[in-house]
Amino acid sequence: MYRILSLSFFAFLSLTGFAQQSKNGQTLKPRIVVLTDVSTWETDDSESLVRLMAHADLFEIEALIFTTGWSLDKTREDFMGLIHAAIDAYEKDLPNLQKRSNQQQFNAVESRQTIGYWPSPDYLRSVTMFGSENRGLEFLGEGNESAGSDFIIQLADQKDDRPLWITIWGGGNTLAQAIWDVKQNRSEAELKKFLHKIPTYAITDQDRDQKTPYDISSHYWMRKEFAEDLLFIWDESAWIFQNGTGKRNWEAYVEHIQGHGALGAVYPKYKYGVEGDTPAFLHLMPNGLNDPMFPNQVSWGGYSVFQLTEDKVTSSYSNFNSPAADISRKYLEHFYPATFNNFAARMDWAKEGKGNRNPLVSINGDKGISPFIIEGKAGEKIKLDASKSNDPDKDGLNYKWWVIPEAGTYTGNIEIADSESGIATVHVPSDAVGKEFHVICEVSDDGIPNLTSYRRVIFKP
Template sequence: MVHADMYEIEAIIISTGWSIKNVDHVNHFKEIATGVIDAYQKDLPNLIKRSDQHGFSQDNEKQEIGYWPSADYLKKRTMFGSKLMGMDKIGADNKSEGSNFIIQLADEDDGRPLWVTFWGGGNTLAQSIWQVQENRSKSEVEAFLKKLRVYAITDQDRPQKSDFESSSHAWMRYNFSDDLLFIWDECAWKFQNGTGKSNWSEYEKNIQNHGKLGSQYPKYKYGVEGDTPSFLHVLPNGLNNPDEPTQASWGGYSKWGSGEDNIYSYVNYKGNGYDTCRKYMDHFYPAIFNNFAARMDWAKEGDGNRNPIVAIDGDQSIDILTKKPLQGTTVVLDASASSDPDGDTLNYKWWIQPEAGTYSGTVNIQNSDSNKATLEIPANSAGKNFHVVCEVTDNGTPELTSYRRIIFEPTE
């Protein structure tokens, strides 16, 4: 909830999963969600100071980055989805407030995608798709699916040790892969789970008992923040386009391929995909944790460190930039107009993410730790692309990092 100003939270839908064994458990999880929102409400007077917000005028409008929604807004959008697990439950008798609301949201006249992140089982979304199939034409179903994006933390729409075919996740990926972007994560959540657990003392010190939200933060049972990569992938920090899972993000990395059940989607459960995901999660973990800790400071104190603003060639947005220089030339990338809202000193790091591009050769970066980097555009790179990331970290407490991604598409 201390990241609530970075998203337009459309709904919090309580569903099933490995930690929820029966309908009573589902009901209990709604009580947990409501308790967290109550704590958020008590911390809001401090949190809104981070963006100098006054009032909640955007609750029922398009919410901009930096806007903190009211607790009343969040409670109204907290609801039950499917209370029973598995594909065999999908059908006319499985409709829920959650499945109906997903359809309503996707039908809104809003050009933005609707991200549905699965922290448990995803059969509430599967039910929504089933309902749309029953009432709409093929082209209308395709349009509905193209509005949606899925990031699933493992596959929890089945008993943990059972076959995948019993899960509605498999049904969605098998039947709708042409129209539904589906990320099936089996790497980032495991890294976060284990790394958070091994660094638990830092969570005790910097997260627990920081504000009312910190008082709600429990001692781990299985791991720490294992579901978090699903929404960190969508975090608007300049690092990635969430629609492109090969662009490394705070939610890891995945690539198009066959999953554990031999159905294609964006996966990372083994081989190069898994290793690449682990590499970037390891790289980003300190920045992810520091960002969380700084926001908990705001919840507690109404004050704290804030992220740098990265400006590339004068552009201060978080948009991904595209440049089309001639191959064989030299290009200077200028981040000297970057700034920090707290006046902190900034440190720079420029690097290539090779997995995101199509150029397989070496790209040399000179002055990669300066606010101005020089790139030598390879002589054989026309018609291909490569990705440069600018990473800017302040010297505040804790140190916070922001990013920009620049895609080079050299020409002849």
């Protein structure tokens, strides 16, 4: 019963909250809250903050909340300064970054931001705050309230149909406290409404020391108590991949990231791994590849399935074991060059005020980023036309059409004719009725570095 209820609900939430349009027809950004345990001894959070700032035109950053984590059992005033250091660097590079979208000024009210809008540094500072002071489930409850937990509730209560994505880079006790407060003070129906609003992507389980049991973590409590209503992604694949791959390719970060503008100047060298928290927002990247509400679609932030978790008690979306771990890694390896180039190009803008920009994909005349749905058509040949895609820098475009079999329910072979041209033809199998399969249109330019955009086409024969 749970899976039927959950999938139908999240499908509805996705339809109402993904890639919404503003009054002027522009696409609204995904809403994001960051819980970070940034510190001087684990520099990957600072690296991820720089990367987030370089992509601030793609995310409505609703809150930057300093929390505890694996190696930080109590918040510290001095580490809060690391968040402000990233914002200060962003402020210095902003005149260059704004040239990317020809932005001349800031909105008087910086809510309901559209893709391409760079928020003001003052706005970012206004949503930077402390979360719960102490780590662990034992502190949950009366007296554990914080500016961060209160603000999460306020944000979720706003009249906005978009999901409020909670990205947990450290410990999630601040989120747990917000849920606890709502549970204590509102009805069961109101609690469910709140939980439905806050899908969560957690980088491992850090509300505990790394070597201690899971059941002392507030993550365990959230997964155990609210599995039916809280979409919770527990990643154990993408962060490990990013940490290690970034470390092995560190010279590329030295060349293309460090020293590029003020943001590059505050991008520290790794101590254990590189940008382990970045997948939490890569999953939400509005690049046409995926709908974040469906973690099994595959995204720049990996792949996960709903299953019994590593603690052997709770269930959530996760990828700690095979086959999910292997599937996730396969696609992370495929997408890594595109994700890195995306970052490098933006750091060019930070430094020079010029650089490459991503192609804009059009499928059969539709220029959106939500999945393009085709229903019926079993046994037919369907033409998909991306030839009207364009590049803002007039670069040449290369096309690749391919299938992500793990995202769908049809297990047979899908034939795609002209899979490396602007117009492809998909042969819809006659035995695919009642099932679905996902075709990706991958469009890359020939600029420096080459950049890639996507559009997902979901067939439902």
